[in-house]
Amino acid sequence: MQQAQTAISGRLPDIDQRDLAWYVDKLLQFLVFIGGISAIILIIGIFTFVTIEGFGFLLEGFSFKEFFLSEWWEPTDEDEPTYGILALVAGTASVTGLAMIVAIPFSLGAAVYIGEFSTGKTREALKVMVELLAAIPSVVWGFIGLSIMNPLIIKLFDVPVGLNVLNAGIILGLMAAPIMTSIAEDALKAVPDRYREAAEALGATRWQVIYKTVLPAAKNGLLGAVLLGVGRGFGETMAVLMATGHAINIPGSVFDSVRALTATIAAELGETAVGSEHYQALFTIGIFLFLITFVINLTADLIVRGIRKS
């Protein structure tokens, strides 16, 4: 007994003496710090790069009024090229909006079922499937839009073109739903069981427990899931390029073809001369996309903080 006691005491470092463990701790703290700030450095680096590439256009050809308010994106017009992104913004916004209308009920419903109702093997199987769905490449979704949704929409709604806002919105919604489900389910899982038990002890039904205690407790995470979906919608390129019809147009209905901001960059960047006005204008769209994403994330952060405070 006495031996065990002194064995430990004898190995403790003096409180005024730094041992190997202390130095290892400091070293690892430093390495983790480097890892942490590298994310910030990368973001600043990317923003700087995009800004520099689009800078010439911002200084010379750029007209605030034309860029944001003109619906004419005609960079290759020989007499007078115009660079208006209004129609592209409308395209991206309409597709993303429809995608969220599709994805939010799907993903929240799936998350509540997986997290609150299913048990055992069903639950495990569902989680694996959702993760598999999330891993499907976007070009495959675009292909489904092109070859399955397109004829289906033409047949069902009797419209001439099936590549439109409806097609891309549904495709994008289905595409964003799995990852949103996964995040929302994590948020529900993080709610401690004692909340559920406390509510159940009051005689609340399963739905009342979920609606009154679980969802409010998880709302930050759920909001995060939705905003991640919005971000995905804005940033997605390949699937919307294939399913929207890629026609510059301010949509009047879901059956109109549109063109997205990202798809424009993807389709045109390879055909422009590096450093030309067109090339720089595409990078200016890049800056704009970057700023939108930044604002979405910042808003989400502020909302979440606001919720936390109250």
Next chain:
Amino acid sequence: MVMPAEQAGVADSGQQAPAKIEVKDLSIHYGSDFTALSEVSLQIRENEIFGIIGPANAGKTSFLKSLNRMDDFTAGMRISGDILFNDINIRAVRNVYALRSRIGVVFPLPVGLPLTIYDNVALAPRLRGINEKAELDVIVERCLERAALWDEVKDRLNALGSLLSGGQQQRLTIARALSQEPEVLMLDEFSIAVDPVTTMRIEDVLKELKQEMTIILVTNLVQQAHRLADRTAFFLNGQCVEIGDTEDLFSGNVKDSKTQDYIEGRFG
């Protein structure tokens, strides 16, 4: 390093054992305007059980947090004044981890780490480089015995510690705190999640342990302080109202009538 043999002589002398921890003008603030503790000065002597009683918001837990620099983790917690541990100012120690390894803490709610029961208790010795099975076996058995848990878990040491019942987890927490033979053991309302019978067993253990270490006992149970503590401090709203021999406080020999009111259950 003070060996147990040397401590035995002073353990029960009652009078003026050397100060293990000396606190001078300790104030603790949270954020810009909340004062948890103001200008507390006291001495905790070697091999005594020092009880701290007082109602909620008295500053008891903040006091414990300051003693082993747990405030380093708590954002917005500011500390002024001096705390001396073995006559060394804990603000100035060069190795805070070594300091913490000498001061064991048991929190109010049990924390069974998600390791096996055996690994929970062997964690700290392993961190100190003890890897021999035979040596660890002795330490684990001894600590679990002392925390009055050995008989219940000796046949399933490889079960997960986090799956034990609340009371068992709390005894596991105590066993873990004892595993590196701390010089000071701080208990913050340890009996909240423990049944009365087990509480009594742990109290008996604490009476024995004070031969080897100094114990600080924060408790909401006034009678627990009466049963265990050699000296008791009464905290109220961030002030240390009174410190005295436990016997004096409980026999009505108090300097401040608020102390007597609290002890007799008239408020708090």
